[in-house]
Amino acid sequence: MLNYIDILRVMAESKNSEFEFQLYSENTERGLSKTELAPLHGYVAKGSVQAKLKEDHKASFPIQELMKSEWETIAYFSKDGEVICQRESYGSPMIALKPELFKQGAYSKMVEESFKSFRTGREILVPEMSEATASSIVKEFNEWKQKEKSE
Structure with missing residues (x-):
């Protein structure tokens, strides 16, 4: 089980990688679905700490603040196109798919x-x-x- 600090650590250690994520939809948050995703796709560009939306490049949020406020609604994270962690459904814990990335020496x-x-x-x-x-x-x-x- 991961928390948002684990993801931020991987981002800090992998500054030359692009990270993508997607949030669960409002229907999912209201209990009308367990797995429906929002239509917007978020990403953090290489060397950046700002989360942006692929559909609206003008929207920009500090990734640390987004992670703190929206942690429970984030469905998955990918690093350079490969999913590294995800939730099975809304409300379930974030699970590492690439556990070696999250090991801390x-x-x-x-x-x-x-x-x-x-x-x-x-x-x-x-x-x-x-x-x-x-x-x-x-x-x-x-x-x-x-x-x-x-x-």
Whole structure:
């Protein structure tokens, strides 16, 4: 089961990808259907944090705000044309179809916790690390640097 933070993390880690999504229709929200989708198709362009509509390019919303307010009505997300997560029907949980995309390593978790604490002004208590944890953090950091250099 995913939450909107998981999707935002994948978007942040995949800035060179385009994401698409679709909302459930008003009929579905009112209980007249379980799976009817809205006729509008949303997307987030490569390198952007703005959600737009394919049918109306002038409409633009910050993806973070859209995710917070409309999370329960989003039917699916795709990355570069491939569906990565979806709901079976309105009201059901968002399920990862590509679970490897949503796995968070020790390094990215540490960075995310640092950002959260910076934003909220809270201190982070860092537990003592085992050699395996430290090795995992360094390995993931090196993979991230290599990926950044190749893009």
